Amino acid sequence: MTDQLTICVAGASGLVGSNVVKAALARGHRVKGTLRDATDTAKTDPLMDLPGARERLTLHSADSSDSASFDAPMAGADVTVIACFPPIYRAEDGTPARELDRQRGYEEIVRPVRDGALNVLGAAQRAGVGAVVLCSSTSSTNPPAALPVKHEALALSDAETQMAEGKFTAAEKIVMETAARDFCTHHDMRLCIMLPTMMLGPVILPQHVDSDSHALPSALLRGEKRHETTPAGSMSVSHVEDVAALFLAAVEDPTARGRYFCVKDSLPWVDLYAEFAKHVPESALPAPLDGTPEEPTRFDFTRRDSLGVTLRDIPTTIAETMDWLKSKPFG
Numbered sequence: 001m002t003d004q005l006t007i008c009v010a011g012a013s014g015l016v017g018s019n020v021v022k023a024a025l026a027r028g029h030r031v032k033g034t035l036r037d038a039t040d041t042a043k044t045d046p047l048m049d050l051p052g053a054r055e056r057l058t059l060h061s062a063d064s065s066d067s068a069s070f071d072a073p074m075a076g077a078d079v080t081v082i083a084c085f086p087p088i089y090r091a092e093d094g095t096p097a098r099e100l101d102r103q104r105g106y107e108e109i110v111r112p113v114r115d116g117a118l119n120v121l122g123a124a125q126r127a128g129v130g131a132v133v134l135c136s137s138t139s140s141t142n143p144p145a146a147l148p149v150k151h152e153a154l155a156l157s158d159a160e161t162q163m164a165e166g167k168f169t170a171a172e173k174i175v176m177e178t179a180a181r182d183f184c185t186h187h188d189m190r191l192c193i194m195l196p197t198m199m200l201g202p203v204i205l206p207q208h209v210d211s212d213s214h215a216l217p218s219a220l221l222r223g224e225k226r227h228e229t230t231p232a233g234s235m236s237v238s239h240v241e242d243v244a245a246l247f248l249a250a251v252e253d254p255t256a257r258g259r260y261f262c263v264k265d266s267l268p269w270v271d272l273y274a275e276f277a278k279h280v281p282e283s284a285l286p287a288p289l290d291g292t293p294e295e296p297t298r299f300d301f302t303r304r305d306s307l308g309v310t311l312r313d314i315p316t317t318i319a320e321t322m323d324w325l326k327s328k329p330f331g
């Protein structure tokens, strides 16, 4: 057992955040979690029902547009996990991010995430929090010239290139990471940047069954097609509890710093559908791929593995997810 820490989890009601809360409580830590409305019992009840929550979890209302709202949850924390920046897909008036010009895309999609992250980091710094574990995404790991094998140090998206292509929702991540890195360097705070991808596995809050990641297995289980034809490309996957374990390893290891893939691997859709086919009705399955699958993304997992977490393989993750969904956990 490691020493007990106090961890502020910003975004405790999120898919990632709730699993980090669960893992942190299971490891004996105290947790101060945030969501925008800590009186929303639809979100707080499942968190307060986690083992250890009644003794060691407090929940606080905080919004990333208001730095001071994070002062109370950050007070007394040793480490903060920041997982409160879900991707923004639309501008304030509903225009899809991809249809925006450079100025609106930056102001309405990218800047709010950058400024929000600096607001949360500012509260952490004011409270004397020494370490930050920031949740980003593999969407920040696509440099203009594709790499044969992705390594965290080289797989850096270029924000201007992404914005020129209308990819503001992806650009927000690398801009957030750069701002966080500069802030933490300036204030001598340890920073780990975690790079998850599609995450499957059981979820804690019922609303996450319909989240980006779980929409696919949920639809397939209902017999609904998500693809008419099997795509030629590939998809990276990991188990959300393994992702949470990687976050906790980064929290607890005082030597951990820098970027870490939170990915088990990337598999061609042909192989993913072969696994889903073991669990879902035939009506959900796409027509076979006409041709050969593309090479999946390849990763160098040296840094991920340095955190000492063993990740489930993808067939196991898919089987666990489907069995869990079939058990109708939320009625």
Ligand SMILES: NC(=O)c1ccc[n+]([C@@H]2O[C@H](COP(=O)([O-])OP(=O)(O)OC[C@H]3O[C@@H](n4cnc5c(N)ncnc54)[C@H](OP(=O)(O)O)[C@@H]3O)[C@@H](O)[C@H]2O)c1
Pocket: 010, 011, 012, 013, 014, 015, 016, 017, 034, 035, 036, 037, 043, 062, 063, 064, 065, 083, 084, 085, 086, 087, 135, 136, 137, 138, 196, 197, 198, 199, 211, 212, 213
């Ligand atoms: N889910 C995926 O498949 C996936 C894949 C790759 C990367 N990621 C990355 O993982 C991170 C977390 O994603 P997630 O899927 O866990 O997101 P999520 O389930 O949508 O949760 C987001 C969390 O942030 C909070 N939040 C939202 N807006 C906020 C604001 N303005 N101020 C303060 N808190 C706010 C939410 O609280 P409320 O209860 O107040 O809404 C919730 O706790 C993101 O960086 C995302 O890009 C996710």
